[in-house]
Amino acid sequence: MFEQLGLIGCGLMGGSFALALKRAGLVKRVVGYSKSPSTTERARQLGVIDVEAPSALLAVSGADIVLIAVPVSATEATLKAIKPMVTPQMLIMDVGSTKSDVLDAARRALREQIGSFVPAHPIAGKERAGVEYADADLYTGCPLILTPTERTLTTQLQQAQDIWTALGCKVMQMSPEAHDAAFAAVSHLPHLLAFALMNSVQNQAQGEQFLALAGPGFRDFTRIAASDTKVWRDILMANRTELLAQSQLFQAELKAFEDLMRAGNPQALEIMIEQASVARAQWQMTQLPKPC
Amino acid sequence: MFEQLGLIGCGLMGGSFALALKRAGLVKRVVGYSKSPSTTERARQLGVIDVEAPSALLAVSGADIVLIAVPVSATEATLKAIKPMVTPQMLIMDVGSTKSDVLDAARRALREQIGSFVPAHPIAGKERAGVEYADADLYTGCPLILTPTERTLTTQLQQAQDIWTALGCKVMQMSPEAHDAAFAAVSHLPHLLAFALMNSVQNQAQGEQFLALAGPGFRDFTRIAASDTKVWRDILMANRTELLAQSQLFQAELKAFEDLMRAGNPQALEIMIEQASVARAQWQMTQLPKPC
Numbered sequence: 001m002f003e004q005l006g007l008i009g010c011g012l013m014g015g016s017f018a019l020a021l022k023r024a025g026l027v028k029r030v031v032g033y034s035k036s037p038s039t040t041e042r043a044r045q046l047g048v049i050d051v052e053a054p055s056a057l058l059a060v061s062g063a064d065i066v067l068i069a070v071p072v073s074a075t076e077a078t079l080k081a082i083k084p085m086v087t088p089q090m091l092i093m094d095v096g097s098t099k100s101d102v103l104d105a106a107r108r109a110l111r112e113q114i115g116s117f118v119p120a121h122p123i124a125g126k127e128r129a130g131v132e133y134a135d136a137d138l139y140t141g142c143p144l145i146l147t148p149t150e151r152t153l154t155t156q157l158q159q160a161q162d163i164w165t166a167l168g169c170k171v172m173q174m175s176p177e178a179h180d181a182a183f184a185a186v187s188h189l190p191h192l193l194a195f196a197l198m199n200s201v202q203n204q205a206q207g208e209q210f211l212a213l214a215g216p217g218f219r220d221f222t223r224i225a226a227s228d229t230k231v232w233r234d235i236l237m238a239n240r241t242e243l244l245a246q247s248q249l250f251q252a253e254l255k256a257f258e259d260l261m262r263a264g265n266p267q268a269l270e271i272m273i274e275q276a277s278v279a280r281a282q283w284q285m286t287q288l289p290k291p292c
Numbered sequence: 293m294f295e296q297l298g299l300i301g302c303g304l305m306g307g308s309f310a311l312a313l314k315r316a317g318l319v320k321r322v323v324g325y326s327k328s329p330s331t332t333e334r335a336r337q338l339g340v341i342d343v344e345a346p347s348a349l350l351a352v353s354g355a356d357i358v359l360i361a362v363p364v365s366a367t368e369a370t371l372k373a374i375k376p377m378v379t380p381q382m383l384i385m386d387v388g389s390t391k392s393d394v395l396d397a398a399r400r401a402l403r404e405q406i407g408s409f410v411p412a413h414p415i416a417g418k419e420r421a422g423v424e425y426a427d428a429d430l431y432t433g434c435p436l437i438l439t440p441t442e443r444t445l446t447t448q449l450q451q452a453q454d455i456w457t458a459l460g461c462k463v464m465q466m467s468p469e470a471h472d473a474a475f476a477a478v479s480h481l482p483h484l485l486a487f488a489l490m491n492s493v494q495n496q497a498q499g500e501q502f503l504a505l506a507g508p509g510f511r512d513f514t515r516i517a518a519s520d521t522k523v524w525r526d527i528l529m530a531n532r533t534e535l536l537a538q539s540q541l542f543q544a545e546l547k548a549f550e551d552l553m554r555a556g557n558p559q560a561l562e563i564m565i566e567q568a569s570v571a572r573a574q575w576q577m578t579q580l581p582k583p584c
Contacts, residue, residue: 073558123507143505178498185493186506190513192549193485198568200538200545201477206470211575213435214478215415220512221482226572233562240553246492247550251543253492257484258539261532266365270525276490280518283503 001025002091006063007032008056008078010043012126013095014069015134018048020167023136033059034131035070043131060085065093065159072096073234079109079117086113091156093120097183097231099147099176101238115153118160121145121179122169129228140168147176177242184242188235189250192243194225195232293317294383298355299324300348300370302335304418305387306361307426310340312459315428325351326423327362335423352377357385357451364388365526371401371409378405383448385412389475389523391439391468393530407445410452413437413471414461421520432460439468469534476534480527481542484535486517487524 005021007014010032021027032049033056034040043049053059060066060082070078075094086092092110096102099119106117124142126133144164148157164171174182201207236243260269297313299306302324313319324341325348326332335341345351352358352374362370367386378384384402388394391411398409416434418425436456440449456463466474493499528535552561 123505143507145505178501181498182502182505185496185499185502186510190489190510193489193546194513194572195565195568196546196549197482197485197542198571199564200542202567202571203545204477204541206473207477209470210474210477211571213415213437213474214575215435217516218478218482220515221486222572222575223512224509225568227569229562229566229569232565233558236549236553236561236565237556237558244550244553247546249496250489250492251546253495254485254488254539254543257488257528258536261528261536264529266525266529269528270521272491273487273524273528274521275494276487276517277519277521279490279494279503280486280514283506283514 002027002065004028004063004065005030006053006060006066006082007049007069008034008059008067008082009069010034010039010049010131011069012129012131012133012138013122013124014067015043015046015048015131016124016136016138017067017069017095017167018043019134019136020139021163024166026163026166027065031059031061031063035074039131043134046131046134048131048134056081057085060090064089065091065163068092068094071231071234072098072102072238075102076105076109079106083110083113086110086116088113088116088153090116091159092117093160095120095122096238097121097187097235098238099145099179100242103147103149103176114149115151116156118152118156119147119176120160120164121147121183122164129231139164142169144169144171145179146171146173147179148173149176180239180242181246184239184246188239188243189246191224191227191232192236192247193250194222198222198225294319294357296320296355296357297322298345298352298358298374299341299361300326300351300359300374301361302326302331302341302423303361304421304423304425304430305414305416306359307335307338307340307423308416308428308430309359309361309387309459310335311426311428312431313455316458318455318458319357323351323353323355327366331423335426338423338426340423340426348373349377352382356381357383357455360384360386363523363526364390364394364530367394368397368401371398375402375405378402378408380405380408380445382408383451384409385452387412387414388530389413389479389527390530391437391471392534395439395441395468406441407443408448410444410448411439411468412452412456413439413475414456431456434461436461436463437471438463438465439471440465441468472531472534473538476531476538480531480535481538483516483519483524484528484539485542486514490514490517 005027018030030049031051031053033053040052122144297319310322322341323343323345325345332344414436
């Protein structure tokens with residue numbers, strides 16, 4: 001049980017955490033701060049936070065648990081701003097989609113206090129952003145990944161594990177590097193490919209006619225291309241090392257398909273399509289008990 | 293009104309056409325043939341066809357309308373087999389997803405009778421194949437593309453236009469080349485990319501762990517990777533010229549994204565993501581009144 005949550009970033013992710021924590025009876029008070037004062041005010045009106053703070057630093061003052069729910073590129077500045085109020089007993093977490101860059105930022109910003117910071121990535125979200133969509137059930141049933149380092153304090157790590165478990169998450173631990181490689185492969189690269197496909201089609205002279213003929217396969221394949229621009233700019237930049245590595249592996253695979261098409265080898269092509277088709281069909285059967 | 297439909301290939305596509313044509317009162321009799329005798333028999337038991345033919349040639353005997361609904365790689369052999377029964381008054385159509393290769397096959401197989409052949413591509417389908425899933429409503433509300441050439445007879449072209457319109461399709465005409473370029477861009481390339489991504493992920497040492505972390509974005513992006521292996525082997529091979537050209541355009545676009553990530557230019561990256569995101573959001577609003 002915590003006394004006070006200091007919430008920096010009262011949007012969909014942060015607001016949902018506050019609501020879930022309160023509903024679970026795990027916190028008494030939520031003090032919130034958002035860069036936009038109207039967001040902070042709206043969060044209070046909606047009952048997502050109890051008290052509006054005029055700065056990140058003041059939101060953290062007196063808190064025993066802190067959640068940073070800002071775009072990943074703002075993590076370092078946020079942590080620097082709250083550093084004077086960070087105590088050795090405090091649990092600080094984030095919800096960013098990339099972890100190596102967040103840890104680098106945290107090391108620079110928090111220095112000797114880095115042990116209080118437990119990097120977290122809940123695999124959850126909605127098509128719509130904003131505190132209006134905050135939902136106490138957003139995280140229920142979803143995977144959550146913690147990426148502690150050798151400097152992370154045992155007490156804080158255990159608290160983080162307990163909190164997310166209490167909110168209904170399936171909690172996993174990975175190294176930041178393994179996390180970033182995995183999400184480069186199964187999330188960031190698909191987004192990059194969907195962005196590139198949309199632009200490749202629309203930048204052709206006949207692009208508009210082509211798009212008018214697109215069907216349900218195209219609809220599903222490109223759905224993620226409509227994602228939030230700034231969030232994905234930050235993710236592609238923050239995780240570019242792993243993402244570029246995954247893109248190289250992907251392009252080598254694509255070239256293998258193309259080589260078989262050029263060589264006129266339908267037998268070998270069929271084997272490669274079969275491998276993809278079987279893997280996808282199997283994955284569908286074992287994953288995602290509920291959409292997160 | 294036609295007397296007799298000769299149906300070659302009594303699967304989902306062919307069977308649905310027969311059911312729709314009968315329900316619309318456009319044909320009196322359906323004589324069907326499938327390579328597998330058990331399929332032909334099942335089609336008759338289900339009332340999809342009225343009479344089983346022991347060969348493609350005999351299915352066409354006495355027909356005034358013929359539908360070829362076989363994998364595109366079997367088109368030439370099928371047309372060669374029925375050539376002796378083709379008459380100048382007959383309307384012959386296919387339902388293949390690629391058109392230049394089908395027309396090449398038709399020219400070689402039908403020669404002086406090529407004018408009777410009207411290449412057709414209904415943008416419709418189901419996740420499941422087979423005559424058991426044949427559905428008189430499969431084509432209702434779906435786009436249908438005809439790709440006539442200068443040798444296509446006017447009477448047959450008009451009949452084709454009228455039939456598909458009567459079945460509820462939005463009928464369009466394009467050149468075979470324009471058709472294949474469009475579908476390379478919005479259908480065949482997304483399939484190729486989804487196949488390549490699945491294999492790229494699963495062929496890595498940690499592929500299984502990565503896949504266990506994949507979420508709803510990955511699910512939708514890779515859905516088409518589970519498509520039928522032989523159908524897509526044929527499509528990738530048949531349309532490889534246009535597909536390889538589209539893949540080159542795509543890879544140039546992907547490289548432009550990567551160059552900005554490497555150069556550390558988030559501003560320019562944001563503009564490119566924005567272009568993709570806006571285009572996808574707009575497309576979603578104007579297309580697909582019903583799923584086809």
